[in-house]
Amino acid sequence: PQELTTVRVQDPRVHNEGSWNSYVDYKIFLHTNSKAFTAKTSCVRRRYREFVWLRRQLQRNAGLVPVPELPGKSAFFVGSTDEFIEKRRQGLQQFLEK
Numbered sequence: 085p086q087e088l089t090t091v092r093v094q095d096p097r098v099h100n101e102g103s104w105n106s107y108v109d110y111k112i113f114l115h116t117n118s119k120a121f122t123a124k125t126s127c128v129r130r131r132y133r134e135f136v137w138l139r140r141q142l143q144r145n146a147g148l149v150p151v152p153e154l155p156g157k158s159a160f161f162v163g164s165t166d167e168f169i170e171k172r173r174q175g176l177q178q179f180l181e182k
Contacts (some may be wrong), residue, residue: 088118093177096169107131108169110176119175132157135176151180 095111109129116124135154142151155175 085117087116087118089114089121090120091115091177091180093173093180096149096173098165098169108172110173112180135179139179152178152179154179 092113093110094113096108097110098106098108100106102173111129112129113127114125117165136157137152141155154174
């Protein structure tokens, strides 16, 4: 059978809402039938800054292979907070798919 891996970024949660140190984390769900993985499903929660760390590690080790961009980190987003969180979630999903 063909090896398949699916990854989903979902369920954003705001922590410390209303305070200067508030942040959002996202549930990352992975499902695969690849023999390279011992666990066929896994689920973790990660913050945006952990995606930034991952991208830096990939860039460091990727050689000439381009590493996908992350969605922007804008403190001056125009629109609702919910809209910003959803756009970021979609961008993180695209990052992981690439």
